[in-house]
Amino acid sequence: MKIHHYLLFFLLLCAVLSAETVYLGNNIYYDDGGQINLAADARVAIRNLDSPYVMFMVYMTGDKNVSANIDRKNVVLVYKDKEYKMPTLSDLRKNYHATARDMELNWQMGMENLSFSDLRFFYFNLSGDFFPAQQTGDIPREEGPVSGTYGFRTNVYFKNLGIKTGDVVVIKVWDSKNPEIKGEVTVPL
Secondary structure, three states: OHHHHHHHHHHHHHHHHHOOOEEEEOOEEEEOOOOEEEEEEOHHHHHOOOOOEEEEEEEEEEOOOOEEEEEHHHEEEEEOOEEEEOOOHHHHHHHOOOHHHHHHHHHHOOOHHHHHOHHHHOEEEOOOOOOOOHHHOOOOOOEEEEEOOEEEEEEEEEEOOOOOOOOEEEEEEEOOOOOOOEEEEEEEO
16 A cells, blocks of 8 residues: 555656756756746846846747747736736837847857757747847747747846846746646746
């Protein structure tokens, strides 16, 4: 009888641990616990915690047989048990002038850690962001598609509400038509 209890405990432990965020190294986190799988690159945010806005590079994919569209309104940051939406593009451009610097810094740091995750099996269109740098002339995306084959990569910005080193945030996303199709990733800073 004890063996059955240990086996049950082990199976429950595996189920709980498999739904948690995984640290990929170099301040990149991945979570495939929801139908939308998220990786959050927090390196730029950590380097610029004194900035009025913090940027994360987010990679979204879907489970097999999932097709979803992530609208910019369906991306939130949870900080100290409160949800915060991203700013509008016009608000960010009016109040923050370092998006080009943030993107350049992100590209200089490389993406090697992502190649060890399940993201390596997905195709990403690397053009099109929710917040493209104004200097590029790229048209901002209002939503990004994800599926079992294709992913969406975008930078996301949130107003810095006093985030400090050691704080933990959660980035949540959900499908624009079906909020039950969702995902989240926990990011310690």
